[in-house]
Amino acid sequence: MSIRTDAPTRREQILKEAARLFAERGFHGVGVDEIGAAVGISGPGLYRHFPGKDAMLAELLVGISGQLLTGAKRRLADADGSAPSAVLDSLIEGHIDFALDDRPLITLHDRELDRLRDSDRKLVRQLQRQYVELWVAVVREVYPTLTEPTARSAVHSVFGLLNSTPHLGRRGSLPGRAATSELLHRMARGAFGAAGVV
Template sequence: MGSRPTGERRTAILGAAAELFAERGFRGVTIDDLGRAVGTSGPALYRHFPGKEALLGEVLVDVSDRLARRGAEVVAAAREPREALDLLLRGHIAFALDEPALITVHDRELGHLTEDDQYRVRRLQRGYVEQWVGVLADLRPHDSADVLRAAVHAVFGLLNSTPHSRGGLGRQEMADLLLTMGAAALTAPATIPGAPAATAAGGTVPRL
């Protein structure tokens, strides 16, 4: 196998693959389909990827890595926890609105990854979740890490609903709505005063 593509070429290949996998499903896409989508032949892609499974792995590892790296950068740059939370929300909302195919592919095709790629994706995603949990721990010091982690997973479910929930709203209108709802959900008290305590439920991965 040749070297992996870099820069704009790599971005184009991964973007085209994500769109095709989202539209047709992993099993419905051939290597020739993928080649045509980026203006080359299927066999030419074998110079960079050994097959569809490897390309799917690259797609999902790449987006998990991008989210984790950007999350770390904005948390490090923020002057205080509320700014960090705002930046995390805005970054994830931009991803959800601009790259919805990746959400669809993750939800539907994660099981087609190799064990190594599944491990890489889940490790990156766990780290990304913990970035959010760390910020919330400063804002909600009386809540347990389990409660905060469940809140983060719940909000990811909200933000990642955009492939289905956007409807007729414009991008900015939807972004503003998600920002307001996400911030409210993450900063709400874990229990309502006077009501019985409830146990929050959360997933094991951030549901990209």
């Protein structure tokens, strides 16, 4: 994933703080005034950017699902002509970046997805299905003995492993970003390798 060098917009600041607060205390445990205070504006001032907390939650969860899919497609395009194993490594690296950098969104997805309107929840699920199927195709290229259902189960299992980062402790208690990333990568490839053994 590309590293941004420009300053985040006010909307991005609001979303980042909303994600952190929602993950820490739950959607209903956070008020608009608290989110505003976290970014230095009044609670009512948030309504210039979002119609309410529901809209923030929807943008966070739909947004990250869309970003993961777009990022994976970009990695596939960049890796055009590369060995399938290198493509899988690139996908794993991209998901690890998300899992380490956006830990509050993982918690938020697990706890608050059902709070979205039906249309937003369906969109999240649709984007996630596309993301999974993209992975399944690559995994089956690397491990051609895997049936489609087994490859899909393996992908979901690896996502569970990579998305366990909110349970690894506070950011300061991790062994370091590079070491954690390397560990998660080895474990993901080990899981796929185990699934591909016949």
